Amino acid sequence: MNWYRNLACIAFVVASGMACIAVTRTAAGTEPNAAAADATEVKIDNFTFAPGTITVPKGTTVNWTNRDDIPHTVVAEDKTTFKSKALDTDDKFSYTFDKPGTYSYFCSLHPKMTAKVIVQ
Amino acid sequence: MSHSKKDEIQVDHNHDGVDRRGFLKCMAWAGTGTICLMSGGVLKSYSLSRLAELDPSQMKGELSFAQISDSHMGFNKAANPDVVATLKAAVAKINALPTPPEFLLHTGDISHLAKPEEFDTVDQILKGAVAKDVFFVPGEHDFVGDDGQQYRERYAKGSKGAGWYSFDKKNVHFVGLVNVQNLKAGGLGSLGRDQLEWLEDDVKSLGSSTPVIVFAHIPLWSIYPDWGWGTEDSAQALSYLKRFGSVTVLNGHIHQTMQKVEGNVTFHTAASTAFPQPEPGKADSPGPMKVPAEQLRSLLGVTDVNFVRGKHAVAIVDKKLNQPDQVSQENQPSNY
Numbered sequence: 001m002n003w004y005r006n007l008a009c010i011a012f013v014v015a016s017g018m019a020c021i022a023v024t025r026t027a028a029g030t031e032p033n034a035a036a037a038d039a040t041e042v043k044i045d046n047f048t049f050a051p052g053t054i055t056v057p058k059g060t061t062v063n064w065t066n067r068d069d070i071p072h073t074v075v076a077e078d079k080t081t082f083k084s085k086a087l088d089t090d091d092k093f094s095y096t097f098d099k100p101g102t103y104s105y106f107c108s109l110h111p112k113m114t115a116k117v118i119v120q
Numbered sequence: 121m122s123h124s125k126k127d128e129i130q131v132d133h134n135h136d137g138v139d140r141r142g143f144l145k146c147m148a149w150a151g152t153g154t155i156c157l158m159s160g161g162v163l164k165s166y167s168l169s170r171l172a173e174l175d176p177s178q179m180k181g182e183l184s185f186a187q188i189s190d191s192h193m194g195f196n197k198a199a200n201p202d203v204v205a206t207l208k209a210a211v212a213k214i215n216a217l218p219t220p221p222e223f224l225l226h227t228g229d230i231s232h233l234a235k236p237e238e239f240d241t242v243d244q245i246l247k248g249a250v251a252k253d254v255f256f257v258p259g260e261h262d263f264v265g266d267d268g269q270q271y272r273e274r275y276a277k278g279s280k281g282a283g284w285y286s287f288d289k290k291n292v293h294f295v296g297l298v299n300v301q302n303l304k305a306g307g308l309g310s311l312g313r314d315q316l317e318w319l320e321d322d323v324k325s326l327g328s329s330t331p332v333i334v335f336a337h338i339p340l341w342s343i344y345p346d347w348g349w350g351t352e353d354s355a356q357a358l359s360y361l362k363r364f365g366s367v368t369v370l371n372g373h374i375h376q377t378m379q380k381v382e383g384n385v386t387f388h389t390a391a392s393t394a395f396p397q398p399e400p401g402k403a404d405s406p407g408p409m410k411v412p413a414e415q416l417r418s419l420l421g422v423t424d425v426n427f428v429r430g431k432h433a434v435a436i437v438d439k440k441l442n443q444p445d446q447v448s449q450e451n452q453p454s455n456y
Contacts, residue, residue, distance in 0.1 A: 021392070034268060046404050046405045046407065047404075047406065047407060048405070049407035068277075068407065069197040069198065069199065069407060069408055070197075070407050070408060071232070071261075071264070073264070076303075077305045080204055084232075085264075085265055086233050086265055088233065089197065104305060105125050106305035106306065108303060109259075109261065109264065110260075111303040111304060111305055111306060111307045111308075111348060112306060112307075112308075112345075112347065112348045113347065114306050119388050
């Protein structure tokens with residue numbers, strides 16, 4: 001799981017004082033993190049993104065994991081900024097938010113599922 | 121034809137020949153195998169156990185087809201680990217219908233993740249149906265990843281836009297609509313302006329007595345907006361059909377059977393062949409509903425549609441997969 005890798009990474013950074021590149025398993029539109037400690041998790045379950053609103057500093061990589069028994073997608077409201085493929089149960093998607101702003105997103109299969117990421 | 125007076129709908133508050141209270145009563149029986157036969161706007165209901173009393177010419181109909189929906193090929197979670205088996209059972213149910221269907225309508229979510237092997241498997245299973253022609257409309261699952269490109273190549277050659285089209289069978293006009301493309305955040309199903317303009321043009325030169333059957337994946341009436349069970353711009357589509365004497369709307373998406381009559385329009389949703397979903401508001405979310413294994417097939421099914429010309433009668437009968445097949449015509453007693 002990503003967060004184990006990130007935790008190991010943080011420990012390494014603390015121990016050695018060196019930058020750590022964590023390669024997370026991702027879909028299109030992501031980049032390797034320079035500072036893995038800023039990753040944030042969103043769980044998809046029961047037709048809901050949880051937490052529905054997260055606030056993160058710019059440069060954060062957000063990771064989505066689908067725990068539902070039905071596929072979902074993670075698609076920016078403008079359908080361009082980020083757009084995952086269909087995530088079946090246990091599939092993941094990540095996106096790194098470099099620019100501040102409010103990013104509303106939804107599931108393109110079930111458009112009533114909406115949430116947002118606020119980047120500061 | 122003998123039938124008791126109490127089966128004929130008497131109360132006609134809106135003076136349009138349709139007894140809504142009677143139809144609601146009819147709807148409540150639908151899950152147990154009731155035929156609601158609308159004849160020239162007058163509704164008669166018969167339970168299947170009283171089939172022997174019915175005039176065969178009323179029942180046989182001139183146009184017979186079956187609707188299947190939401191096969192979700194590729195789904196393999198607890199609610200149904202074997203959607204291949206239940207789709208095969210649905211085909212067997214179709215093949216055992218008392219009046220063989222001339223063709224099938226599939227109202228979408230053919231696949232679960234729009235994968236080629238999922239479409240291939242459904243095609244292969246449907247080859248076993250007695251009806252060789254299948255007309256499809258896509259569900260949102262069929263558009264995942266490629267916005268419907270594969271779907272259109274396989275099932276909608278010669279269609280317009282996202283895959284809408286129309287055809288005629290024995291002077292009944294069928295319209296296949298696509299309401300699963302370009303869904304917007306927080307929105308419902310959507311037809312879009314291009315499709316609506318096409319629809320208006322498509323039906324404008326038809327006589328008002330031409331029966332029209334519209335099929336689309338997401339319901340064209342507002343069943344439960346919180347769960348996305350509705351289409352934003354369906355009212356406009358229905359306005360183009362207002363003048364027709366008989367309009368039937370067949371949908372899927374909600375994985376349960378539901379009916380509504382509004383004026384000359386009968387709305388009906390089909391069960392899934394893959395897994396059931398909860399009734400509106402009866403669960404936190406509209407996801408796959410797990411039931412004990414022995415109950416699953418009582419919540420999956422196909423829909424048998426018979427159209428009787430001249431009376432604008434459409435008989436819509438939901439057949440659950442666990443119901444025994446009806447006895448064929450040859451075996452009926454002679455007074456039937």
